[in-house]
Amino acid sequence: METLNFSDSTLCIMSILMIVMPLLSFSAVLIRRTSGGNFAVFNISISFIISILIFLTVWNKNIVHEQLTWFSVGERQFTAGILLNNLSVLMMVLVSGISTLVHIYSLSYMKGDANINKYWAYLGLFCFSMLGLVISDSLLLIYLFWELVGFSSYLLIGFWFTKPAASQAAKKAFIMNRIGDIGFLCGIMIIYSQFQTLDIVKLFGEGGLVSSARIDDGLWISTTSQMPAIWLSIAGLALFTGAIAKSAQFPLHTWLPDAMEGPTSVSSLIHAATMVAAGVFLLGRVYPILDHFTLNVITAIGIITAFMAATIALTQNDIKRILAYSTISQLGFMIAAMGIGAYGESMFHLATHAFFKCLLFLAAGAVIHQLHHFKEQHQLDFDHQDIRRMGGLRKQMPVAFITMCIAAVSLAGLPFSSGYLSKDALLITSFEWAEGFHGVKKAVPYVLVLSSWMTVFYISRLIFKVFLGKSRFEGIHDPPSPMNRTLMVLAFCSIFILFSFNPFSYENSWLVQGFQDAGVLRLDPLHIVVPLAVNLVSVAIIYCAYIIYVRKDAKVFSDESFFYRFSNRAWYLNEAYTFLFTRPAESVSHFSYQFDKRVVDGIINFLGSVIRILSSISDWVDRRIVDGAINSVAELAKSIGNLSRKFQTGHLQHYLITMLTVVIAFFILNYFL
Numbered sequence: 001m002e003t004l005n006f007s008d009s010t011l012c013i014m015s016i017l018m019i020v021m022p023l024l025s026f027s028a029v030l031i032r033r034t035s036g037g038n039f040a041v042f043n044i045s046i047s048f049i050i051s052i053l054i055f056l057t058v059w060n061k062n063i064v065h066e067q068l069t070w071f072s073v074g075e076r077q078f079t080a081g082i083l084l085n086n087l088s089v090l091m092m093v094l095v096s097g098i099s100t101l102v103h104i105y106s107l108s109y110m111k112g113d114a115n116i117n118k119y120w121a122y123l124g125l126f127c128f129s130m131l132g133l134v135i136s137d138s139l140l141l142i143y144l145f146w147e148l149v150g151f152s153s154y155l156l157i158g159f160w161f162t163k164p165a166a167s168q169a170a171k172k173a174f175i176m177n178r179i180g181d182i183g184f185l186c187g188i189m190i191i192y193s194q195f196q197t198l199d200i201v202k203l204f205g206e207g208g209l210v211s212s213a214r215i216d217d218g219l220w221i222s223t224t225s226q227m228p229a230i231w232l233s234i235a236g237l238a239l240f241t242g243a244i245a246k247s248a249q250f251p252l253h254t255w256l257p258d259a260m261e262g263p264t265s266v267s268s269l270i271h272a273a274t275m276v277a278a279g280v281f282l283l284g285r286v287y288p289i290l291d292h293f294t295l296n297v298i299t300a301i302g303i304i305t306a307f308m309a310a311t312i313a314l315t316q317n318d319i320k321r322i323l324a325y326s327t328i329s330q331l332g333f334m335i336a337a338m339g340i341g342a343y344g345e346s347m348f349h350l351a352t353h354a355f356f357k358c359l360l361f362l363a364a365g366a367v368i369h370q371l372h373h374f375k376e377q378h379q380l381d382f383d384h385q386d387i388r389r390m391g392g393l394r395k396q397m398p399v400a401f402i403t404m405c406i407a408a409v410s411l412a413g414l415p416f417s418s419g420y421l422s423k424d425a426l427l428i429t430s431f432e433w434a435e436g437f438h439g440v441k442k443a444v445p446y447v448l449v450l451s452s453w454m455t456v457f458y459i460s461r462l463i464f465k466v467f468l469g470k471s472r473f474e475g476i477h478d479p480p481s482p483m484n485r486t487l488m489v490l491a492f493c494s495i496f497i498l499f500s501f502n503p504f505s506y507e508n509s510w511l512v513q514g515f516q517d518a519g520v521l522r523l524d525p526l527h528i529v530v531p532l533a534v535n536l537v538s539v540a541i542i543y544c545a546y547i548i549y550v551r552k553d554a555k556v557f558s559d560e561s562f563f564y565r566f567s568n569r570a571w572y573l574n575e576a577y578t579f580l581f582t583r584p585a586e587s588v589s590h591f592s593y594q595f596d597k598r599v600v601d602g603i604i605n606f607l608g609s610v611i612r613i614l615s616s617i618s619d620w621v622d623r624r625i626v627d628g629a630i631n632s633v634a635e636l637a638k639s640i641g642n643l644s645r646k647f648q649t650g651h652l653q654h655y656l657i658t659m660l661t662v663v664i665a666f667f668i669l670n671y672f673l
Helices: 008-032 037-060 086-109 118-137 138-156 163-197 200-202 230-245 255-261 263-269 276-285 292-313 320-341 343-377 397-411 420-434 439-467 482-493 510-514 526-551 562-569 570-647 652-672
Strands: 064-073 075-086 215-216 220-221 226-228
Touching: 008 064, 008 086, 037 064, 037 086, 037 118, 064 215, 075 086, 075 118, 075 570, 086 263, 086 276, 086 343, 086 482, 086 510, 118 138, 138 163, 138 200, 138 226, 138 230, 138 255, 138 276, 138 320, 163 200, 163 215, 163 226, 163 230, 163 255, 200 215, 215 420, 226 420, 230 276, 230 292, 255 263, 255 320, 255 439, 263 320, 263 343, 263 510, 292 320, 292 439, 292 482, 320 343, 320 420, 320 439, 343 397, 343 482, 343 510, 397 420, 397 482, 420 439, 420 526, 439 526, 439 570, 562 570
Parallel strands: none
Antiparallel strands: 064 075, 215 220, 220 226
16 A cells, blocks of 8 residues: 655644644634534544544555653653554544545434534544543553543433433443443553553554563462452453443443434444444454453453344334344454454454445435425324335435445445444354364354344345335435535445445455454354355345345244344333333432432431520520519619719709708617617
């Protein structure tokens, strides 16, 4: 691949400009209080162009790493900088490219929204957070951007905050991601305690501190410290907890389907290569610290999630929820691939998934957009996201139909699509990995294959129920041209040519070759047997779905059966969480409220009443006795004074008479006494 040449300092300046552009959208749009759509599109387009230039310069070349001192705590210095390697620049192009297309799509999709200026601002903040996350060179800096991604996604999911469901979904996503973030933070603290640095290159680079540390006599020993060996597994699991929440893995996955309450363009952005991909990206960043036990846990969580979400998607009727569970399942594939050591294959599937999943959501958004306007125009009342109310849109919305079929083929992993290359890479590598094990690990590739076949069925069901069959509406047409052009660009990116000139060989992909050092030894027979078997069965499944949902000659699910209800209610996990966590928390809160109201407030109010009574008594004693005694003495003194004043007449004869009276009275009393 042809490369450009820029100096390291120039690349860092370009990287800073790339992440600042969407932040400029956030700041300027809020300050100006205008819609700002064209301004936001221009800024994110500049970021995309810069990311391509950086990609062409860095891919498969030396790592670019520049940093400066951020702050100091005592003698410890913390640095912040930019790290550009294959993983960084790949994510950079995916995030900025998908974001640019979503911005262009939103010009038409969100037109006329009352709070459109906030929408563009929130998109800018979200893109700034994700781009900052992928180029950061420090675990601490990644964590800060990680939290900012969570906050901006909260704003976007709850964008239509007047809808109670959207507000609840935003809070659910925010809270469940905080659970994972606590684990991520604990992992960071363990790593810092052991190595006294959070610099990714020093920690996880070739010959770094993590790779040079060793396990000896039950201790995890590094050049700077040592701790019990169990903390190596704890650190890996703690970091993985952050990935579980952000990438919606079992059991912290339930927030993602509810996040569909936000605008479809937001759903596309979150599901494609941005927020939910951050967990896979994090595992790629810290991969050297994941020991065998942690990798086994990662593999188990990945296959459970892939299988579980695929079974749930089989019976969902909301078009966006089907795609949401599809995303959870595909992320399970990527996580499982990380667990079995297929680092490059996992990143390959992340890249292909970014385009075809973005296309699936935006095509679904086009259908929802047109049905919503049709419903308002004709004053109808129906759920415009329910695939049971759709059908026959193939002729009315040909662009949406063709592009969504291309995305569906890629999701199903059929030949000539990008999904065929990446999914076969995952499945073949999983079979190769399982060759070296016995027991339960042998089942890993078969669970992934089964999940892949269920993927074929539910996406076929969606296409057939939405676009084939009898049309229910007249007058519906394709959406405005900005939306159509976005769909066509994504459709091109969902075919094989973008990733490999050979449609049947993922090994020839430039992307896989960029991560080939993380690959495993391949066995040639599997390269023929696995794709052939998987795709032959996939074609048969598509035909079965056609018979069931188009020709209606058969029925596979009974709405009253246990398995249908178990799948349709998402394995009753929301109900289980409500019973295990929500209701106990509500009960504790209600008990605390009643205790506070009845006991604490009761005691305080009783003491207040006693104090008021004592105060009244004290007031009465003060006014009646104390003040009464003082006032009586004063009145007596006043009376004596007034009486004495009457004797002071100033006449001599009065004084003589008074004295004579006193003398006579004295003699009389003396005589009788």
